[in-house]
Amino acid sequence: MRILFSGTPAYGHLLPLLPLERAAREAGHTTAFLTHESLGDSVAPAPVDPAGASLEETLGEFHRRTGANAAEDMSPATAGEFFGGTRVDLGADEALAAAREFGPDLVIAETADFLGPLAASHLGVPWASHGVGIALEAPLAEAMRAAAATRAAARGIEPAPPFATVDPWPDCLQRAGWEAPADRIAVRPEAHEPGTGTTWEAPAFPGREHFPRVLVTLGTIVDDSRALTEIVTSLAALDVNVVAVLPPSAADDTLPVSGPGVHVTGFVPMRLLLQGVDAVVCSGGAGTVLSVLGAGLPLVIWPLGLDKPLNAERCAALGAAEVIGGAGEAGKAVIRVLDEPSYRAAARSAAADIGAMTPAADVLRLLAARLG
Numbered sequence: 213m214r215i216l217f218s219g220t221p222a223y224g225h226l227l228p229l230l231p232l233e234r235a236a237r238e239a240g241h242t243t244a245f246l247t248h249e250s251l252g253d254s255v256a257p258a259p260v261d262p263a264g265a266s267l268e269e270t271l272g273e274f275h276r277r278t279g280a281n282a283a284e285d286m287s288p289a290t291a292g293e294f295f296g297g298t299r300v301d302l303g304a305d306e307a308l309a310a311a312r313e314f315g316p317d318l319v320i321a322e323t324a325d326f327l328g329p330l331a332a333s334h335l336g337v338p339w340a341s342h343g344v345g346i347a348l349e350a351p352l353a354e355a356m357r358a359a360a361a362t363r364a365a366a367r368g369i370e371p372a373p374p375f376a377t378v379d380p381w382p383d384c385l386q387r388a389g390w391e392a393p394a395d396r397i398a399v400r401p402e403a404h405e406p407g408t409g410t411t412w413e414a415p416a417f418p419g420r421e422h423f424p425r426v427l428v429t430l431g432t433i434v435d436d437s438r439a440l441t442e443i444v445t446s447l448a449a450l451d452v453n454v455v456a457v458l459p460p461s462a463a464d465d466t467l468p469v470s471g472p473g474v475h476v477t478g479f480v481p482m483r484l485l486l487q488g489v490d491a492v493v494c495s496g497g498a499g500t501v502l503s504v505l506g507a508g509l510p511l512v513i514w515p516l517g518l519d520k521p522l523n524a525e526r527c528a529a530l531g532a533a534e535v536i537g538g539a540g541e542a543g544k545a546v547i548r549v550l551d552e553p554s555y556r557a558a559a560r561s562a563a564a565d566i567g568a569m570t571p572a573a574d575v576l577r578l579l580a581a582r583l584g
Contacts, residue, residue, distance in 0.1 A: 214242045216316035218328025221248035221267050223432035224499050225322050226255055228344045228380055231402045231572035233258055244314055246307055246328055256407055261310040263327055264303020274298040286518050292355025295324045300363040303327050308334055326360035333372040340579060341374040345498030345519055346381050376582055384565045385526045397578055400569035403482040403503035412484045415475035417453040424490035424550050429457040431497040434516050442539030443493055444469050450543055491549050493542050496520035508563035510555035512545040531558035
């Protein structure tokens with residue numbers, strides 16, 4: 213088959229698709245990504261069929277149109293118009309042309325992407341939705357679909373529904389009262405793997421090897437060196453070793469805090485970062501939460517907008533995380549999750565649930581079987 217993967221040009225939207233893309237490529241299928249070319253290195257070796265504006269350009273255009281900041285506002289009105297409206301306006305023509313040239317037999321689009329479904333509907337090929345985090349609440353999902361449907365209608369295209377929903381969010385982290393949709397296929401989430409040629413050597417911390425190792429990351433979107441510095445400062449005086457990760461947008465690999473137990477690095481695939489780690493301080497992004505719990509590690513979460521407060525609440529409800537209200541609280545919270553065995557026990561229980569989810573290669577076979 214020729215399978216076109218489609219997603220918003222952001223790490224948190226594209227990286228969750230990589231396990232299924234890799235499984236498809238290894239099974240002999242031809243794959244490509246429909247997204248902005250700036251994310252080409254992140255999805256390699258799969259090629260990118262460029263379509264639409266970059267995330268920064270789309271945020272800027274949305275702000276010009278509405279005055280709102282879609283990077284901080286997850287209200288239905290804002291998210292609906294950003295994902296289903298502005299992004300489609302800026303990328304529909306390129307997406308339709310690129311998809312037509314690729315000639316997919318199947319399109320797999322992440323939840324907030326509407327360029328892939330638009331192209332699939334236009335070409336008359338089936339498409340599947342692929343989650344990137346906790347299921348969207350109905351008003352939010354409907355606002356996005358309605359905005360995208362308006363754009364499709366303007367081009368004479370009738371939006372087709374997905375034939376399957378691929379979901380990497382484990383049942384144990386779903387909202388209370390959540391019910392799985394009938395077309396759901398649960399796929400096991402995987403921490404981001406290093407690409408060919410990617411190397412990173414974990415810091416040694418000479419003379420401090422016996423101390424616990426704490427990973428600090430605010431994810432790939434939040435670029436707030438002051439907040440990251442405050443977190444690291446709250447940990448630096450403790451008997452822990454700290455690996456602080458800067459976002460891909462950071463100008464350099466430094467922070468104004470140092471010490472024998474502090475190491476600062478740029479973007480590194482999560483699979484490598486988690487090696488030898490005992491606890492993680494993060495902002496609660498979906499990809500980070502799934503990677504950390506998949507490794508059976510406890511968290512300290514300072515939720516910084518969008519879906520992160522809900523992710524933090526669900527992790528705390530499991531007993532696998534401490535939720536803090538500011539950077540300066542990180543140190544005491546880390547001591548609690550390291551000293552109290554229940555946090556690690558809860559994280560390991562979540563890891564068992566995640567490990568029992570369907571591997572990507574089997575999900576691919578299930579999708580093919582549904583196609584007939």
